[in-house]
Amino acid sequence: MGENGDGRTILEGRGLVRGYVSGRVRTPVLEGLDLAVRAGELTLISGPSGCGKSTLLAILSGLLRPEAGRVHALGEDLWALDARARERFRLRHTGFVFQGFNLFPALTALEQVQLPLAYLGLDAHTAQARAAAALHEVGLGRQLRLRPAELSGGEKQRVAIARAVAKQPRLLFADEPTSALDGTNGAAVIDILHRVARTHDAAVLCVSHDPRLHAHADRILHMEDGRILDDVRAPAAARTDRQGETA
Numbered sequence: 001m002g003e004n005g006d007g008r009t010i011l012e013g014r015g016l017v018r019g020y021v022s023g024r025v026r027t028p029v030l031e032g033l034d035l036a037v038r039a040g041e042l043t044l045i046s047g048p049s050g051c052g053k054s055t056l057l058a059i060l061s062g063l064l065r066p067e068a069g070r071v072h073a074l075g076e077d078l079w080a081l082d083a084r085a086r087e088r089f090r091l092r093h094t095g096f097v098f099q100g101f102n103l104f105p106a107l108t109a110l111e112q113v114q115l116p117l118a119y120l121g122l123d124a125h126t127a128q129a130r131a132a133a134a135l136h137e138v139g140l141g142r143q144l145r146l147r148p149a150e151l152s153g154g155e156k157q158r159v160a161i162a163r164a165v166a167k168q169p170r171l172l173f174a175d176e177p178t179s180a181l182d183g184t185n186g187a188a189v190i191d192i193l194h195r196v197a198r199t200h201d202a203a204v205l206c207v208s209h210d211p212r213l214h215a216h217a218d219r220i221l222h223m224e225d226g227r228i229l230d231d232v233r234a235p236a237a238a239r240t241d242r243q244g245e246t247a
């Protein structure tokens with residue numbers, strides 16, 4: 001797989017078409033969109049409001065069926081799978097981070113991260129150890145017992161990232177993960193996502209129209225008129241290459 005034969009592409013969309021019908025009118029959103037996302041990189045999708053970024057994430061992650069086109073993810077033809085197999089794929093291989101954090105008010109940080117691991121069939125002891133490790137990884141080792149009301153916005157988003165990362169997915173999707181955060185917290189969150197891509201060899205695909213994030217991505221795909229118009233290697237990649245950093 002992979003448009004350039006680099007062997008690193010683990011998520012690919014080809015000829016994706018999707019619109020929304022309201023009454024008799026169909027509004028086109030994606031019009032034959034192609035993209036390839038590589039493991040070990042943070043790829044940012046930018047583009048004007050309403051251009052279809054969230055729609056694209058939903059299709060690539062197996063939540064929304066395209067009208068035409070294919071999604072290849074980790075060697076699977078995602079939309080050729082039956083609904084159960086696709087759900088199993090999503091559970092095992094994908095993680096999500098959202099703008100609004102989506103945390104349970106009554107649960108501690110540790111419990112938030114531990115809960116989804118139970119669905120993967122991990123026993124309670126292993127799940128707790130893995131949840132604690134994920135929270136340490138995002139710098140929240142001291143906040144394991146705190147509930148959302150006791151955490152800052154940036155910390156809440158880091159809990160959400162730990163929750164997504166704890167099951168060690170190869171595909172991590174983030175939809176506007178920094179838009180509720182100030183500049184400093186936003187940069188910290190995007191740096192964590194960048195590091196997660198490296199350390200877990202995951203494809204991290206992040207939708208954002210926050211230009212402050214561009215400096216932290218490896219690659220920026222600019223979306224407009226239902227297609228990817230521009231594909232740019234970003235400064236973070238150059239910086240990382242220069243430093244020879246691997247984690």
Ligand SMILES: Nc1ncnc2c1ncn2[C@@H]1O[C@H](COP(=O)(O)OP(=O)(O)OP(=O)(O)O)[C@@H](O)[C@H]1O
Pocket residue numbers: 020021022029047048049050051052053054055056209
């Ligand atoms: N469920 C839906 N029913 C009808 N139209 C929809 C639906 N979801 C999205 N749309 C429309 O499709 C277009 C693309 O929406 P989408 O949310 O994918 O864009 P976006 O680039 O993520 O926008 P933003 O940056 O503002 O979040 C918009 O015009 C939106 O109004």
